[in-house]
Amino acid sequence: MSFNHQEIEKKWQDYWAEHQTFKTNTFSDKEKVYALDMFPYPSGAGLHVGHPEGYTATDIFSRMKRMQGYEVLHPMGWDAFGLPAEQYAIDTGNSPAEFTEHNIATFKRQIKELGFSYDWNREINTTDPNYYKWTQWIFTKLYEKGLAYMDEVPVNWCPALGTVLANEEVIDGKSERGGHPVVRKPMKQWMLKITDYADRLLDDLEELDWPESIKDMQRNWIGRSEGAEITFNIDGYDEQFTAFTTRPDTLFGATYAVFAPEHPLVEKIVTSEQRDAVNAYRKKIETKSDLERTDLAKEKTGAFTGAYAINPANQEKMPIWIADYVLMGYGSGAIMAVPAHDERDYAFAQTFDLPIKEVVAGGNVDREAFTEDGAHVNSDFLNGLMKDEAIGQMIEWLEDTGKGTGKVTYRLRDWLFSRQRYWGEPIPIIHWEDGSMTAVPEENLPLELPELDEVKPSGTGESPLANSDWVHVTDPKTGMKGRRETNTMPQWAGSCWYFLRFIDPNNPDQLADPKALKEWLPIDIYIGGAEHAVLHLLYARFWHKFLYDVGVVPTKEPFMKLFNQGMILGEGNEKMSKSKGNVVNPDDIVSSHGADTLRLYEMFMGPLDAAVAWSTKGLDGSRRFLDRVWRLVVNEQGVVSEKIVDTSEATPLEKVYHETVKKVTGDFEHLHFNTGISQLMVFINESYKADKIPKAYIDGFVKMLSPVAPHLSEEMWELLGHEDTITYEKWPEYDESKLVEDEVEIVIQIMGKVRTKIHVAKDISKEELEQKAMENERIQELIKGKTVRKVIVVPGKLVNIVAN
RNA sequence: GCGGGUGUGGCGGAAUUGGCAGACGCGCUAGAUUUAGGAUCUAGUGUCUCUUGACGUGGGGGUUCAAGUCCCUCCACCCGCACCA
Secondary structure: OOOOHHHHHHHHHHHHHHHOOOOOOOOOOOOEEEEEEOOOOOOOOOOOOOHHHHHHHHHHHHHHHHHOOOEEEOOOEEOOOOHHHHHHHHHHOOOHHHHHHHHHHHHHHHHHOOOOOOOHHHOEEOOOHHHHHHHHHHHHHHHHOOOEEEEEEEEEEEOOOOEEEOHHHEEOOEEOOOOOEOEEEEEEEEEEOHHHHHHHHHHHHHHOEOOHHHHHHHHHHHOOEEEEEEEEEEOOOOOEEEEEEOOHHHHHHOOEEEEOOOOOOHHHHOOHHHHHHHHHHHHHHHOOOHHHHHHOOOOOOOEEEEEEEEOOOOOOEEEEEEOOOOOOOOOOOEEEEOHHHOHHHHHHHHHHOOOOOOOEEOEOOOOOOOOOOOOEOOOHHHOOOOHHHHHHHHHHHHHHHOOEEEEEEOOOOOEEOOEOOOOOOEOOEEEEOOOOEEEOOHHHOOOOOOOOOOOOOOOOOOOHHHHOHHHEEEOOOOOOEEEEOOOEOOOHHHHOOHHHHOOOOOOOOOOOOHHHHHHHOOEOEEEEEHHHOOHHHHHHHHHHHHHHHOOOOOOOOOEOEEEEEOOEEOOOOOOOOOOOOOOOOHHHHHHHOOHHHHHHHHHHOOOOOOOEEOOHHHHHHHHHHHHHHHHHHEOOOOOEOOOEEOOOOOOOOHHHHHHHHHHHHHHHHOOOHHHHHHHHHHHHHHHHHOOOEEHHHHHHHHHHHOOOOHHHHHHHHHHOOOOOOHHHOOOOOOOHHHOOOOEEEEEEEEOOEEEEEEEEEOOOOHHHHHHHHHHOHHHHHHHOOOOEEEEEEEOOOEEEEEEO
């Protein structure tokens, strides 16, 4: 007989809701554990089988921690601003708010049907004005501290659609929708000064228990590099420029300079003979997107400006070129080129036949750039020195002579924070007619998004808000007129701090009660997909550090331990996608196999961080295991099986039970759910072989199963005669002494190969063990006529005889 | 190109500090049972060898009494970044 999952799952979900079983007490006396999922964007497609993987992992962890006596915060919410809802609104004329609300309802139903132990009293929705009030509040704080500023930045402008596009909406220089041309157009944008935090974001990675790959990605993204900034005079002009280099030691080998095509000095220094060539080149570059400039540029291109820079080390004239391999956004947008010791400069010099001068010995600069370390040559006071020392000496010389300075540069850019969109948090800024700009005062927050009759592009590149009356404001005191900022925040904004609000979700007076934050921060475990490795996790860390600086949060870092769940692939080992028709819908599985089976299967398929293909057969196997458990506990009449007896006598199951408790507890703690579950299976297999099973073991087993398959476990717990939910029952403990048997099996090897096995008392001495091994008949036979050279004895494990 | 990771049966995957390779599940084989089942139970299942045994963790080499695990080298695949001076 198998259990009726539809009945049982409904029954216990109702019970939990009615009894508020998972309500978290913010200020309880218990030790606190905060287990967080990356909250989802509630898309119209509904839940994907990938979602429950991470959610089940944190749920198992949370449920086990509750049973171990911790107060657990395990919340869920909705990252509900975002492009799809806006696009839907533009396409259909419907309201993005309604669309979003509908999607959330679907997601919530689906998530509830999976039996996760969330405290739904703490549900958060980033589009709720009571929530985004505080997102806006944080923005005004950033603005006050000078960390939010406006700058002219190129955006992807699509004239045909009359709108600005996000990078991911531009494919090969055309709009994803409609394939219209997209051009780069400078517009005034809000920027957040994340670069001020670059060093701290980098350094504090050290103390985090995160996958090394993610930390590395963040390190690369921040891209700290040390070097020097060198000032160059321009021959015949009263102008100077600076160039950043990590190899100031090669300054004597700098034979030309290159500016980014957009470099502001180009206009001033270009000679009349070269003007046409330079303009033509710049025009060509302008139509290329960033992607094309970087991706397709294998061959070096450029144009000579006609001007010369003076090498400050040797006063030699260096022709100044422009080329798109130099990026305006990094360093100062100008470089000194050392073709002998830099591959890019070498390629460029070859293409345009520029001089190559060796200053580091050891390579063959007639054939290729030499980038390794070596003794310096042709370098005056650096001659003979190796790289590190030469760099130090050169920086010293530059600083002494005022020609340059040691400098650290980052790849990380400031965060482009505005979006020309309707469906996002309004940026709470007013631009006054006198040209000044003020933040909306805290008492006027939230600045709510107005309802529009129709969401459609403004046509000017501004957000749809630009055409509504909402933008017009008048200062009640002075009567001055103003215009609201029409840009909204990016989707990242709401997710930068949601984990703080879960701690105190309904606080009307502050972002969260500092006392409560102190109880719960930092987050003990944070699980989500690796696609957020850089942006979300870096932005959230940045805001958190800022909030720490202004005294709002008590910790420097938000997420102590991070884990990335792997992807669930389709049966053919390919990504699930609608077009391949291999998408598995959780609703179907919940209805056919039950939520417990889905949870169990997703945890059993493989390690949590691995990408594993879905298997319907594997899913069936998981259900079969739960049925096996059920049949072991419950007989045909629907009451507890006769095999289960109330006894304290020692039974053959004693050892395997204690082993199971030990392994499952450790494995679940370390998120090794696949191996923990396999141990639960071992216990059940052994129990099937036994005539009688002590009830205490079954009670313990059901407790250990309950985090994985909570509905079934609650049902069995009730049948076993317990009245309350299993949620707060004490987690089983094991007795180490029960794990070792009196007799152990010893492997006897000859030359490292297993020849036989013997049983001996567990505390037998080394000498005795060796003797027993040597006396063994089979061994005697095998070593006859051979010389025993050495015997290695590992007590409790093996004896290895070296004989030949 | 740079950085990170992964290679173990027919498949998903297990294997403390080097100490019985293949736990557990899927699949497969045989038997039992059932009116029937894609149900259930029991046993078996790395490869070759009818036995003894030999071989086996991507390939090659090394250290060791003993290597999936440590070292060198090569190969394949996956992820991220990609002219960042």
